Amino acid sequence: GGSAGADADAAELTVYSADGLKSEDGSGFYDKVFAQFTKRTGIKVKYVEGGSGEMVQRLAREKANTKADVVVTLPPFIQQADGKGLLGTYRPQGSEGVAAGDKDPAGKWTAVVNNYLCFLRNTDKVKTAPRTWDDLLDPRYKGKLQYSTPGVAGDGTAVLVKALHDFGGKDAAMAYFKRLQENNVGPSSSTGQLAPKTDKGELLVANGDVQMNYATMKSMPRLGIFFPAGPAGKPTTVAMPYAAGLVRNAPHADNARKFLDFLLSDDVQQQVSSVGGGFPARSAVRADDPNAKALAEIMKGVEIVRPDWQDIDKNLASYVAAWKQATGS
């Protein structure tokens, strides 16, 4: 058996990560970065992926016999991990270049790849993108609109967060969700599956995230990305960075630190867009590959909301409960 990490001096490290940065065909962001890291340092990277919440749960349950060295997941789960005392402190080299909202003030975690919530439409049947949240209440979307379940899916949680922000408060947001439920097909645990449904016309509108949907648009030609605006009138989106942290009691903490440094290095940050189709975490890194340009085009004019994830982590349960009550699900 491969009891990973039993040998603390081994030239290896284990990464637990939310899915999305690795590809089946070996051409994903992680695929490249891991290989480069190993080549540079001789340290082998072992990798486990799963849902963003699942990874934290796994860390928590394994607390007594920790196997992971680095954990990468999305907010609010990275905060959740911190809250459970699962993270150690480390500020990787280059983290100073990461926007303040994208890293933990206490140095428990740092964003390594940025990503943003978006909405999708079927460009065939919805010729012009809906502009505001209210546009989504149009009866033509009845039974043709779906967003992934807040709390269950990271992108679904982001929808909730965005609404909380856009509507300026819990009550207004919930009142809106209550009305939107008329059109909503139902809960969906997975955001990824909404894209094909939208492309097919099964749905007219759904949610997603930019990094993922930018990639899927290549095989799904009828997808269009848009960002509905709140009452304030300006399209907004929520930042959902892949945040990495050093695991407390990591068996290969030194290797982990090297790896975190490496993730924020110029080299790697340059590849975030070109290979990963995402946004560099270090704001100073400016890539000019075609992906980066296309992504910048998509994000043009969209206000990026950086919520207080700490607060959201604390209150998420109550938000989700409120959402459930409002939508009756």
Added chain:
Amino acid sequence: MPAPYSLVHGRGARWALRALFLVLFLPLFALPLLVIAAASFATGWSGALPNGATTAHYADLARGDSADALLVSLLTAAAASGLALLTGTWAALAAQALPRRVRRAVNALFVLPVAVPSVVVGLAFLVAFSEPPLLLNGTREIVVIAHTVLVTAFAHQSVTAALARLDPAYEQSAASLGASPARVLWQVKLPLLLPSLTAAAGLCFALSMGELSATMMLYPPDWLPLPVRIHAATDRGALFTGAALAVVLMATTLAVLLAVSRIRSKASYRQPS
């Protein structure tokens, strides 16, 4: 191994039944599978039918380490179904010597693992085996054990049901010929149970091949079963790659099941008329 005696005589009735079979089979079983197969070859699927055909998804798979994942799944399923069959059969046979009430309790006990949501099995395993006495988290064994626990119920149930149908006269005759209980077991009971055993083995194998919820929580970095990959792919919208992986998974499972069923048809029997 068709019945020598045909229950249904009229040609009309026969064909009606076969038609019924197809009417149920096609929409419920064949179409979903066909859709997955078609998706694995689709360039896109924006209407009722796929947009175009390509083998690119399979080519992609060949480049990644899907083959490893398939091997991992096969090994896990083989080990888990083997262990489950052993444990389940053992328990079913041993339970026969018990008083009725105890036997029932044991039978219920072996069904219990299916009564626990698999997410909980995953989490509970992590909790239990991340601390002494058994430190198993992050090992391959924990995956195999979890699969074994999850499928043992099926092996146990099949064998128990088959045992209830076994005529005790065979066992008794064998004993009267001087066969020790072990010999009776190996040469009489188990061969007579073979159709049920292979059925159980196939069932366990297939279930293990498809297990996802618990595996997701448990798998170590160097032991990544195929369903986890399928899930990861589909969950991030790589639908067609996921479909291709699923086709690979199912084709392999089917091949193994067919092979197992060959064992069965050779040894199966019908009692004399």
Added chain:
Amino acid sequence: MTLRARAGRTGMMRAGMILPPVLLLALLFLYPLALVVRDSLSPDGAGGGALSTRAYSDVFGEASFRDALLNTIGIAAGATAGTLVLGFVLAFVVAFVPFPGSRALSRFIDVFLAFPSFLITLALLFVYGTVGMANGLWTDVTGASSGPFDFLHTPWGVLLAEVTYFTPFVMRPLLAAFAQTETAQLEAAASLGARPGRIVRQVVLPEALPALAAGGGLVLVLCLNEFGIVLFTGAKGVTTLPTLVYGKAILDGDYTGACVVAVVNVALSAALYGLYRMLLTRTGAHRARPV
């Protein structure tokens, strides 16, 4: 005297043979399960703290929990019934009215066992979705603007997926049982003037009953615990206990709450399974051979 004692010991040894598998199960399954129960009783963190049923009263107080409970039972019962009927019909044809390839087709159905359940819901969507193949065919043929199939996001969608997914669990043991039906009994029944329907009902079915019962029992329990299908079907208003567990554990990070629901779920499964077996024994007490 001594011999009798020996025999007693042999009997005990034979009974003792049950210990290895039971101990194994205890170590590998009951022990983790016990920890789940323990955790459900210690809201203040795993293991430590005083035992308390607070989490239980919390969970029982939630309306969503009660809905989930009813949903779980309803769907499981429906899916089990559907699976039993469908599985019996299909297995019957394969065993008694075989046609070329029918056996291979039945093997084909087994493949669903290895099917990750979320894929089923997706596949069904492509077939029966509002713009899926079935509706597409319908609109093409009739010229109507939309097809008749629009049930996937209702409990019926869950039911359909579960029936598809679980039918092999009934078919497999049934086929094994059919293979061993005594031809002589079928013949005797036919010679007494029984038509095939009667033979099936009164001779084949009772003989296959243990297999059918075992399959049905498992399916019932499995349906009570099916989570992938429910989660991915995304039917409005369909939450079941397992999805509740998942939600609590993964999203809320409320492991204690998850354990509580899990314990309730297990208890429910055990109770319904027991009830099911009892009903069966009631109605089928007469069968079973001597032991």
Added chain:
Amino acid sequence: MNVRAANVRAMNGGIRNGGIRFDGVTVAYDATVVLDDFDLTVEPGEVMALLGPSGSGKTTALRAVAGFVRPRTGRVLIGGQDVTALPPHRRGIGMVVQQYALFPHMRVEANVAFGLKARKVPRGEIAGRVAEALEMTGMDGFAERYPRELSGGQQQRVAIARALAVRPGVLLLDEPLSALDARLRAGMLTELARLHRELPGLSMLYVTHDQSEALTLADRIAVMDRARLRDCGTPQSLYRAPGSAFTASFVGSANLLAARWCGEDAVELDGGVRIRVRGSGGGEGEATLCIRPHLIGLGEPPGPSGPPSPDVPDMNVLHGAVTGLQWRGASHRVTVSLPPSGAELTAEVRELSSPPALGEKVSVHFAAADAVVLPPGGTP
């Protein structure tokens, strides 16, 4: 038209009129032919016994009538109607199979009622007919038992009751009394005979190994050998004038000796012993001599007025040594070896008060009229 009418009739509880005909029926399992161009007719109301060695195809013949095996060629007719393609449940038969095949999950009662329910006998009538059938077989009192709780003979009786209860037009019985003791068997035979009298159209095809059963019950006997019909006739005709040595040995017991014709009414055994036989115009070459054991006397034959005399006309007297002696209760079977060939003759004589010792020299005698000459072959 005709076929439809027959079908309608068949559906309403089976063909009521008996009569069975095999018309060139051939049945084979893979390569093994187990019924070979088989022709036999059982008239309505007739009881036909089927005798033959183990494995000769008796059960298969019954199964062909019941419809459990499909003939490769030939037709089976019941009540004059071709039923070759008719499913078993439309054939209106009743059958008792060699292994009983009771339904293990039904009580005795339900087993017996099964056929009645299948034939839609009115509910109110069923209980009475079940009780009647059980009483007929002496199984009243066991109605509530399951088959596994019965002894072998009790199971067999339930099987009989189950077949009788439906009052079929054709009754197929495969060694139906094999597990019963002599007394019960006699009783059951009487019941079957009564049944047969009461249901005039009932045809019975009856496989048995017990010759006295065959002789008692059967109107005619059919003898099978290796998948073929060997002989068929009334018990008396087969017994008195069997067509072959094979038949002779199957209908009653027989001494069969290899012989050679040597004149109009005499044959010669190996070694030259000359035996006068039933006058039949004689023949040429090889032959088989058949003498029934009970027609052979021990000692010198009695003279016309009583005392033994070797000179009774048409009486054969042979001398030999006793090689076997069996006490059978009512009789002794004495086996005598005849020099010089060592051919053995068995005589069945009334119980002897002082039986001869083994090796003792004795004479045996039998009338020329009781020595029947058959075609050669079939001697053991």
Added chain:
Amino acid sequence: MNVRAANVRAMNGGIRNGGIRFDGVTVAYDATVVLDDFDLTVEPGEVMALLGPSGSGKTTALRAVAGFVRPRTGRVLIGGQDVTALPPHRRGIGMVVQQYALFPHMRVEANVAFGLKARKVPRGEIAGRVAEALEMTGMDGFAERYPRELSGGQQQRVAIARALAVRPGVLLLDEPLSALDARLRAGMLTELARLHRELPGLSMLYVTHDQSEALTLADRIAVMDRARLRDCGTPQSLYRAPGSAFTASFVGSANLLAARWCGEDAVELDGGVRIRVRGSGGGEGEATLCIRPHLIGLGEPPGPSGPPSPDVPDMNVLHGAVTGLQWRGASHRVTVSLPPSGAELTAEVRELSSPPALGEKVSVHFAAADAVVLPPGGTP
């Protein structure tokens, strides 16, 4: 010590020495007692036939010896050793069960070899012994078949071969020849007798319904009735002087008439017919009169010098009307009803050339020495 030695012996291929003893064995299924305080001893080397009506407990007795049922009370001994608690495979028995129970997944060959392998017979020896057992039962040539491909009789022969092949110390046979034709049965009986001669320690407990089998093979016969042992003795003693009417009817056939003592050597039938009986000192009150059918003659008894005469001393002559006539090949069974009671007597007489018609008035006669008086009861 003793026990250990016996166990070691038992493990090494079973108890080799025959001899069976039932010692107060009681077996019950739930409430039904099917073997009631049963005592019986089969000596080493003895053949014991077990007769009795269907359901009397014969199979159960065998199963108790084999160890398939656990007695509620009492002990079973084999070769002098208490085996009550020994599992079946240590008992060194061979058994042929009523339903054969051949292993359906093994070819004939493997079925027969099974016991040999179980007893660790050297590999090289097995093939020979299988072939020998198959030949003995006439089943050579079927070695490659599966049981389902055999006829009933063939299956039964394989079951016998399987039990014989292991050369057990104790052979339990439950109607082992019931599915065989007369010729085959005679052959098998000869084989069993030979086997018995060759293996001097072999004890056989043999359940049969065929009295001639019992008379031919058995050293002693045990008669069972409703879970109990009724009688046990040599065939001759049971036949000639049965202890009860029940035994009389089970060992050979018997006319059993209700009667009443009326003097030293005479009884009176209902209606006053007086019959002289075998002198036995006489008795009081009710009794059963037993006369073997073959000891009854038809017509007036022959005088001392030959011609019939009603005045032969010690000869009973009765008059009645023929109510039944059965031809049995070698004999006729004539049933005569005796006025005034209507009691029936059956005479088995040598085949008649001109049998009497039904209703015809006839006389029957039998010697006083052949009229045995038994305790009352047991008449049909």
